[in-house]
Amino acid sequence: MSTAMTRTTTVTRRVRPGTVALWVVQVVLAAMFVMAALPKLSGDPVMVDMFGAVGAGQWLRYVVGVLELAGAIGLLVPRLCGLAAGGLALLLVGASLTNIFALGASPAIPIGYLLVAAAIAWFRRASIRVAVRR
Template sequence: MSTSVTTRRTVRPRTVALWMLQGVLAALFATAALPKLSGDPALVDMFARIGVGQWLRYLVGTLELAGAIGVLVPRLCRPAALGLVALMVGASATNLFVLGESPAIPLVYLAVAGAVVWFRRPAR
């Protein structure tokens, strides 16, 4: 005679929504990172206008890709999203003060990453 134990797991809508948000965040940052790392001419030009050097393009692309992967790993999710928030603060400031462009896109990315940081905070 074989006995099996079935456990029932409740899926909460909030958890599903948060994982979906993390998936969107990962897709946004992976999509932003790949052109930087592959040398898209528009981004090469943009980083040349920033005036620091192309090493910054590689660094930003690598950090964005690492953050995109990190937000999908439960243990790394919150620190990765926090790192992406910091990266987008820098991107917003660079767009506004160095490039003279709208910081709207980095601010949207910052808001999404900030929401993940907020909703993945430890329970009290």
């Protein structure tokens, strides 16, 4: 009779602080976009009035809410996070321009979010390349 020995191999994975920080920023940004999307999609009177002031119609409120929610979900999916951040950055360009030209409001908040989304897209550019090649 022989006794079989089994070997257990342990794989150690190095967690890089920069990667952890990037994921934390992505989760926080995703939460912010969920909080921004829900009032638009639920018909909050403030959002209805704001999009009424823009003059494009309430359909735009729904489109923006859906895009914000989709972008928030995409930020949490490793294969999509770079594309989602890029898409949200483009959405925020529109939000900044809308604040300036249609609402006469400060674009500081959308520009701040734009910078964060653009930074995520930059750091996730490898995932964007892979997604585009597919």
